[in-house]
Amino acid sequence: MPISTELLIGDVEPFSIVDFPDHIAAVAFLQGCPWRCPFCYNTSLQPLKAEGEPMWTAEKFFAFLERRKGFLDAVVFSGGEPLVQKGLKNAMKIAKDLGYTVGLHTGGYYPNALKEVLPFCDWVGLDIKGPSLKYQALTGGFAAFDEMSKSLDLLLESGVAFECRTTCDPRLLNADDLLSIGAFLKEKGVKAYYLQKYRPTEADRSTTDEMCESLISDAKAVDFLKENFKKFDVRR
Template sequence: MKQAALAVAGLTPFSSVDYPGHLAAVVFIAGCPWRCGYCHNPAMQRRSAKSMHWPALLAWLELRVGLLDAVVFSGGEATLDPALPQAMAQARALGFKIGLHTAGMLPQRLPPLLPWLDWVGLDIKTPLDDAKLLGKIAGLGAAGAKRSAAAVRDSLKILAASGVAFECRSTVHPLLHDDDVLRAIGDQLREAGVQQWVLQMARPVTCSQPLPAVGDDYPAPALLAELKLFSPKMQLRRG
């Protein structure tokens, strides 16, 4: 049976920030069941938001061999797409490193991807045990939020045991993430053995539910110093 084509919703041809230390093309995959208000790609949440054909994009990537280091699959939620493992294998066959951005909502989809992956960016939106806040951020009911929080924990365990390089990244905003929430995230990631943690500020650009701009005083310098005790390699991204 012929495999369904990857549901490509967009492409960033050159990026220096989506795979740390590498110049990458970012392939956006359509579809996501979560409805995060600060999502920068709300149009890609629909599975029907396809705008490109993977065979044509793969041919474009062939022309970028030697010019790009990596291909990152993002979304939406890329792991939803059953064609993702094959697409990763095809991009890897061209010689590219393979990266993945995921919110960790489908831990059962990660093991088949691990043979092709060189690096993963795992979204940690809330403390790992805070299903209520996850539901608020992702637009989930109580039952769905509880399942999703468990899924994120399972995804983190899978990645931590896999040997694949990964970082946890938390998109934060003072209206959603107060000091205690940030402390809880940092403490729990430390307990999970996470080496790379990135705090990135939510930006009120192209979002479905725009939030006020984040000031330069958030998080406060004293709190940042405290958070770095949890994660000495923690990075702060404002742009």
């Protein structure tokens, strides 16, 4: 079985019912991310190379998938930003050959890499960090809205099932931003959009649960999003 050694796995969630809608999935969190989002929960995945010996090699992960055939039905490649990994396409092919449905989580920073792997994806979760003017702050210094928008266009053209979602960090986003993102996605023709509650990271001592809850409960934004997306929900 040819497995690219360029697939660097930071961690694996062996059983998940929340990472791929209506599927029981194993999730491979791939190492490396170009961004430095202030609300990142996976900072250990940001460097391209993890410190120390990896707990999961590609070989170990695919041996695990081989054993779990029949118990799991999907494999999700998440991150970090999985599209930084050159071995991703090959890994998706292997997962498909094993009989798994394949999902991808991405921030959309690499539209060319997304185009390469889309034929092997059955579903994609695309993170929309915020409205265009705030992208630089939301991604830790990268003005990456245009790349994300190109990735979104590719998804829409491809016919691959996908959802968009936004982590609602009240330090950076407000209700007007949620309305603005919603209007952008509606205009594009997106059908499924989700708000995700931000849970303060260890480094964030100032944001309260009340502040997080208040943003995702904003009546005007929630009503607008409910009205304009076939699938919409708030994930807490």
